Amino acid sequence: MRQLQVTVPRDSKDVAEEVLEDYSSDISSSEAEKNDEKVIEFTATVESDDIDELTEEMKSIEDIEVGDLSIRVLEQESLIQKGQKTRGSSSELSQEELYSKAQEFSGFSRPQWGLIGLSSAIAAYGIALDNIIVVIGAMMLAPMLSPFVSAALSLTVGDKSLLKSSLRAGLESIVISIIVATAALTVIPLGQTSVLNLIVSPGLPTILLSLLVGAAAALTFTTGLRDQIAGVAVAIALVPPLAAVGVGLNLNDYVLAAQSLSIALQNALSIIIAGFAAFKVLGVKPSTYYKKKEAEKLRPVVTAAIVIMFVVSVPVTYFTYQSQEHYTVQKNVENAANEFFGEDLVSVSLNDSKVRVLVVGNHSEQAFQNRVSENLEVNVVELKRIEE
Numbered sequence: 010m011r012q013l014q015v016t017v018p019r020d021s022k023d024v025a026e027e028v029l030e031d032y033s034s035d036i037s038s039s040e041a042e043k044n045d046e047k048v049i050e051f052t053a054t055v056e057s058d059d060i061d062e063l064t065e066e067m068k069s070i071e072d073i074e075v076g077d078l079s080i081r082v083l084e085q086e087s088l089i090q091k092g093q094k095t096r097g098s099s100s101e102l103s104q105e106e107l108y109s110k111a112q113e114f115s116g117f118s119r120p121q122w123g124l125i126g127l128s129s130a131i132a133a134y135g136i137a138l139d140n141i142i143v144v145i146g147a148m149m150l151a152p153m154l155s156p157f158v159s160a161a162l163s164l165t166v167g168d169k170s171l172l173k174s175s176l177r178a179g180l181e182s183i184v185i186s187i188i189v190a191t192a193a194l195t196v197i198p199l200g201q202t203s204v205l206n207l208i209v210s211p212g213l214p215t216i217l218l219s220l221l222v223g224a225a226a227a228l229t230f231t232t233g234l235r236d237q238i239a240g241v242a243v244a245i246a247l248v249p250p251l252a253a254v255g256v257g258l259n260l261n262d263y264v265l266a267a268q269s270l271s272i273a274l275q276n277a278l279s280i281i282i283a284g285f286a287a288f289k290v291l292g293v294k295p296s297t298y299y300k301k302k303e304a305e306k307l308r309p310v311v312t313a314a315i316v317i318m319f320v321v322s323v324p325v326t327y328f329t330y331q332s333q334e335h336y337t338v339q340k341n342v343e344n345a346a347n348e349f350f351g352e353d354l355v356s357v358s359l360n361d362s363k364v365r366v367l368v369v370g371n372h373s374e375q376a377f378q379n380r381v382s383e384n385l386e387v388n389v390v391e392l393k394r395i396e397e
Contacts, residue, residue, distance in 0.1 A: 011054070011055060011056075011057050011060060011082050011083065011106075012052065012053070012054050012082075012083040013051075013052070013053050013054075013055060013060070013063075013080055013081065013082055013083070014050060014051070014052055014079075014080070014081040014083065015029065015050070015051040015052075015053065015067065015078075015079070015080050015081075016041070016043065016048050016049070016050050016051075016078070016079045016080075017048065017049055017051070017067075017070075017073055017077065017078055018046070018047075018048055018049070018072075018073060018074075018077050019040070019046075019047045019048060019049050020072065021049075021070060021072045021073050021077075022038070022049045024070055024072060025049070025051065025067065025070065025073075026038070026051070028063065028066045028067055028070070029051055029053050029063070031063075031066075032053070032055045032056070032059045032062075032063045033053040033054055033055045035053060035054040036051060036052070036053045037051070037052045037053075038050065038051045038052070048077075060082065060104075060105055060106070061104045061105055061296075064080055064105050065296065067080065080105075082105070082106055082109075104166075104293055104294075104296070107162060107230070107231060107293065108162070108166060108168075108296075110230070111158070111159040111162040111163065111171060111175075111230075112159075112171060114155035114156060114158070114159045114175075115155075115156055115159045115160075115163075115171055115174040115175040115178060116156070116174055116175075116178045117152065117156075117178055117182065121152050122182075122185070124150050124151060124152060125151050125152065125153060125182050125185055125186060125189075126185060126186075126189040127150065128147040128148070128150035128151035128186075128248050129147070129151070129185070129186040129187075129189040129190045129193070129248060129251060129252055129255075130189050130190060130193040131143060131146065131147040131150065132144050132147035132148070132190065132248045132249050132251075132252035133189075133190040133193050133194050133252040133255050133256065134193065134194075134197070135147060135204065135252075136202060136204050136205050136208065136249070136252055136253060136256055137194060137197055137199055137202070137256070138202075139202035139203055139204050139205075140204065141204050141207070144204060144208075144249050144252075147248055147249070147252075148246060148247075148248050148249065151182075151186075151247065151248045153179070153182050153183075153186070153247045153248065154226060154247065154280065156175040156176070156178040156179040156182070157175070157179050157226075157277050157280040157281055157284070158226050158227060158230045158280060158284050159171065159175040160172055160175035160176050160179065160281050160284075161223075161227060161280065161281045161282075161283075161284030161285045161287075161288060162227075162230070162284070162288055162293065163175055163307075164281070164285050164304070164307050164308075164310060164311055165285055165288040165289060165293045165294070165295075165304065166293065166294070166295050166296065166300060166304065167295040167299075167300040167301060167302070167303035167304030167305075167306075167307060168300070168303070169303055169306075169307060172307065172310070179277060183251060183273065183274075183277070186248060186251040186252070187251055187254045187255060187258075187270075189255075190251060190252040190254065190255030190256075191254070191255035191258050191259060192255075193255070194255050194256060194259045195259060199256060199259055199260055205253060205256060208246075208249045208250055208253050208269070208272070209250070209253055209265060209268050209269050209272065216275065216279075216322050219275060219276050219279035219283075220279045220282065220283045221283070222279070222280075222283075223279040223280040223281070223282060223283030223284050223287075224283040224284065224286065224287040226280050226283075226284055227283070227284035227285075227287035227288055227291075228287055228291075230284075231291060246272075246276060247273060247276055247277060250269045250270070250272040250273040250276070251269070251270075251273050253265070253266075253269035253272075254266045254269045254270050254273070256269075257269055271321045271322075274317075274318075274321050275318055275321050275322055278314050278317060278318040278321070279318065281311075281314050282311065282314050282315055282318065285311055338359060338382070338385075339359045341381070341382075342357060342359055342364055342381055342385070343357055345377070345380045345381050346366055346377070348380075349372075349376070349377050349380055350366070350368050350372060350377075353368045353369045353370050353372065354366070354367075354368055355367040355368060355369060355392065359385075362384055362385050362386055363385070363386045363388065364381065364385050364386065364387045364388065365388050365390065366387065366388070366389045366390065367390050367392065368389060368390070368391055368392065369391075369392045369393075370391065370392075371391060372389060372391065374387060374388075374389040377389060
C-alpha cells in the first residue's frame with residue numbers, strides 16, 4: 010500500500026474527494042495555501058496497484074487546470090484498522106512511480122559523478138594489482154546502471170526527452186570512466202594479469218548472460234530494493250571493462266582497448282534491450298494516446314540497439330575464440346614438452362606459431378616436432394650440462 014498526498018484547487022474539492030473515495034476508505038483533508046491561492050490537500054492510503062488508475066482519473070477532472078494538480082506518493086509499510094485485516098505495503102512500484110524514478114535516474118548529481126570517477130580508478134588499480142575483490146567493490150560503488158534502465162523505460166512509455174537525457178548521461182559516464190582510469194594508471198607499472206584476462210575474455214554464454222542480467226535490472230528497478238540493484242550492478246559489469254580500456258591505452262594495446270570497450274557497450278545495450286522487453290512483459294505502457302504514438306516512433310531505436318549489439322558482439326566473440334584457441338594450443342605444447350623432455354625441460358613458450366623450448370642436454374628437435382601440430386615451428390635450444 011502507498012500513502013498519497015493530493016493537492017487540488019479548493020473549488021475542485023468535492024469532485025476530487027469523490028474520485029479518492031472510490032479507491033480508499035482512509036482519507037483526510039486540510040486547507041493550505043499554494044502560490045497565494047487556497048488549495049485542498051488530501052491524504053489517502055490506497056493499494057499500489059490502483060495508483061495508476063487513480064492518477065488518470067484525477068488528471069481527467071475538467072475543472073482542474075494544468076499545473077493545479079499534484080500527487081505525491083509516500084512510503085507506507087502497513088495500514089492497521091479495527092475490525093479489518095492488516096494490509097501491508099507492496100514491493101512493486103506503480104507505473105507512475107516508475108516513471109518518476111526513471112526521470113530522477115536519467116542524470117547524475119555531482120556526488121554521483123564523483124563516485125563514477127572514483128570507482129573507475131579503484132577498478133583500474135584492482136586490475137593492475139590482480140585483485141578481483143577490489144574490482145568487485147568498485148563495481149558496487151558506481152551508479153552507472155540507472156540511466157540505461159531509464160532509457161529502457163523511456164522506450165516503453167514513449168518519452169523521447171527522457172530517452173535523450175538517459176543516453177546522454179550513460180555515454181558521458183562511459184567517457185569519464187575511461188578518462189579517469191587511463192589517467193590513474195599512468196603512475197604505476199602495468200602488465201597482463203589474470204583479472205584483466207577474465208574481464209576481456211567473454212564469449213557467447215556471456216552475451217546471453219548480459220541479456221538475462223539486463224532483464225533482472227529492469228525487475229529490480231520496479232522494486233526499488235537497493236541491495237538487489239547492487240547485486241545486478243556487480244553482475245552486469247560496466248566499470249571493469251571500461252577500466253580495462255584504460256589499461257589497453259596505457260599499454261598502447263589498442264586491440265585490448267577496443268575489445269574492452271566493445272564488452273562495455275555490449276553490456277550497456279543489453280540493459281536497454283532486455284530491460285525494454287521486461288517492462289513490456291510487466292505491462293508498462295504509454296499513459297496517453299500521444300505517448301503511444303511516440304513509443305511507436307521510438308521503436309526503431311530498439312531495433313538499432315539490437316543490430317549494434319550484434320555488430321559489437323561479433324568481434325568480441327571472434328577475439329575470445331582466438332584467445333581460447335591460443336590458450337588450448339599453449340597448454341597442449343606445455344604438456345607435450347613435459348612428457349617428452351621430463352626433468353630436462355627448463356621452459357617452453359609459444360609466440361604466434363613458433364614454439365621455443367629451453368632444455369638441458371641433447372634432445373631430438375625433430376622427434377619433438379612430431380609430437381606437436383605440424384602448423385607449429387619448433388626451436389629447441391639446448392643447454393650444456395655442467396659436470397661436477
